[in-house]
Amino acid sequence: MALILHAASTNKNTYKALIAAEYNGVQVQLAPNFEMGVSNKTPEFLKLNPLGKVPVLETPDGPVFESNAIARYVARLKGDSSLLGSSLIDQAHVDQWIDFSSLEIDANILKVLLPRVGFAPYLAPVEEAANAALKRALGALNTHLASSTYLVGHTVTLADIITTLNLYLGFTKVLVKSFTSEFPHVERYFWTLVNQPNFRKVLGQVKQTEAIIPIPSAKKPVKETKPKAKEQPKKEAKPEPEKPAELAEEEAPKPKAKNPLDLLPPSKLILDEWKRLYSNTKTNFREVAIKGFWDMYDPEGYSLWFCDYKYQDENTVSFVTLNKVGGFLQRMDLARKYAFGKMLVIGSQPPFKVKGLWLFRGQEIPQFVIDECYDMELYEWTKVDLSDEAQKERVNQMIEDYEPFEGEPLLDAKCFK
Template identity: 35%
Template sequence: MAAGTLYTYPENWRAFKAQIAAQYSGARLKIASNPPAFTFGQTNRSPAFLNNFPLGKVPAYQGDDGFCLFESSAIAHYLSNDALRGSTPQAAAQVLQWVSFADSEIIPPASAWVFPTLGIMQFNKQATEQAKEELKRVLAVLNQHLNTRTFLVGERIGLADITVACSLLWLYKQVLEPSFRQPYPNVTRWFVTCVNQPQFKAVLGEVKLCEKMAQFDAKKFAEMQPKKEAPAKKEKVSKEGGKQQQQPQQQEKKEKKKEDKKPAPAEEEMDECEAALAAEPKTKDPFAHLPKSSFVLDEFKRKYSNEDTLTVALPYFCDNFDREGFSIWYAEYRFPEELTMAFMSCNLITGMFQRLDKLRKNAFASVILFGANNDSCISGIWVFRGQELAFPLSDDWQIDYESYTWRKLDVDSEECKTMVKEYFAWEGEFKHVGKPFNQGKIFK
């Protein structure tokens, strides 16, 4: 029987899979999610942790015998027993099918819809609407499958049920209000059955289904961004060279202001990406040497996120783009033969964007995965401040960019205009690609 420690941060739904599996199998699992046992952003960046888990991601499992695993589905599989994994080769394959289904079909649209409501991501109207449509398709598939079944595989709860239920957890808690879930009664019946099992409750507690669809909270999102330290005020110096003394009245006013000032609200708990970014040391702005541009990138991003792309955002971009202050580049992934499952390729794109978070003020990108499993390619359009590739300006930005070929586009060419329109809108002929459109990713 497995015995070991699961490193994670509190309320990590990916870790829930392993914890619930351990409840069913009887595996002895210790949870390290709070100081001093585990501090996210510190413990997982230590040399000792990275020696066992090179990516520094959680959940991560270390057995009492020294056996180490990362990736939540692998950990949940290891902590399961044969009854959960599938007792026959056919059942085991079906379990794997639904685990993959959760990772590739549920998680990407669920994240795009739910994360903005939690303040983790900026709201993108187009991405949210697309996510809703994708989830309707996913829920319809599940609803049909469960029409004659109590559980996904076999007659008892298994790892398939645990994984898919955990993937749907935040959807049911945040956005799947009664009117949205009404067409999928079999899914809701199955989900409620799962989360009310003692083994689920021991990990999740009481799960209350959403009554009203949560919306993006701009204030909450702003509060969760890494805080910038205000520059220290310089002391005034008199002609004689000594520090200038404040007048009594000025001092009195300052003290009164300090008394009146309300304490700052406590910071919301950040997700893993934001916490890691906040812990990074401050660096000099690599774009500080460039003159001020007339093109306000943030204003374009607001229009792109909240208004129609073709009728509002794209015309704004074309009318206001500063060809002297910005450049447009086409990027294509160098190693398409290495791309396998679509969800893994999407994670490849998302991982690059997460590592480039500090570039977002001076860049915008729309990157798309084309094709299908084991036959796909990645390409996209990038907009950078300045006329050169931005990545060499900082060591922190150079991890992924050499995996792509980069070509600067002539902003006046028909090629550039067509590609900008197609990649920004996620629709078009994409004649240069030769594979069907699959899924888009936006770096804002």
């Protein structure tokens, strides 16, 4: 018997088991034609979970309900899986972070969300307390992630899967950028995880909400009027409250507005041609690629920018620093049509320095990049002054991975193209 997961396909609790299954290579099938509010009320479903709650996993040995228990079951199906930790203390820490994110993060996000979608009365003091508790929890998580890429050890565990999905409901529904920007390590962690291939396969592309759901307006009392003779009073249909976000089906995507950069005058610099030249030049890089770049460069249609990480003293662990840069480049994918970049990790000893060079279409850093890629705020950005020969030479050295760079060896050099 295959493993059958009974739940709505857009329920974030459903995703826990599906992502764990992707990491373990386990086949989990969603129950066909599942309809929330109908399928989970049938006698057959109530035999699986007498409370009628979802998700429920149907296994050859009987049903399992409660989403964290289901995810643990799937994680244990592969004997050599590292999802649950490789030592007793790691296993305890995995459980610790699962409980922490469920009780301190998920519970408080729901206290904010459910009243705003009509599934609980809205009380301002309750929301205020939930936001305060959520900030305390995110602050603690932010401190832990300052020196760690993952919650436990050096690979993804079930703690990361469940914590990320508890954050997912917040990031996509109620936690706007102005709220989450107080916790840069949590932001970096969240966007790194949701863009991992196994997460992306289940979640698709994740986008942070731009606005919190408004507070439901109070209903005005309706004046009663006597019905006319021989006329039956009409019963007004009560509007059904919106489904909770974690159960709602996604709306059809709206057509995207044209990017303002596509409306700029044509440029002599064809970005794809420069990227091909960069990629195909294997020898005489200065004479071929660098010279070719300046021959192509259009100062009216493009601009060059240096970036320096604001918190270099935090870069004390090499792999964490490299993952930080890799995550940034991954999240910059939205700008691939309009940008080229080089990111250098500099130094042989910590703290490592992270510095970069970016070529952007237009005279300013594109606003949509600033709005949608949170990492931009973690760097100081300086427009290159091409009348300064020293700055121009610095551009050359960053493009060609010149070493030593500013007197130090390169730990790594990454290219965005």
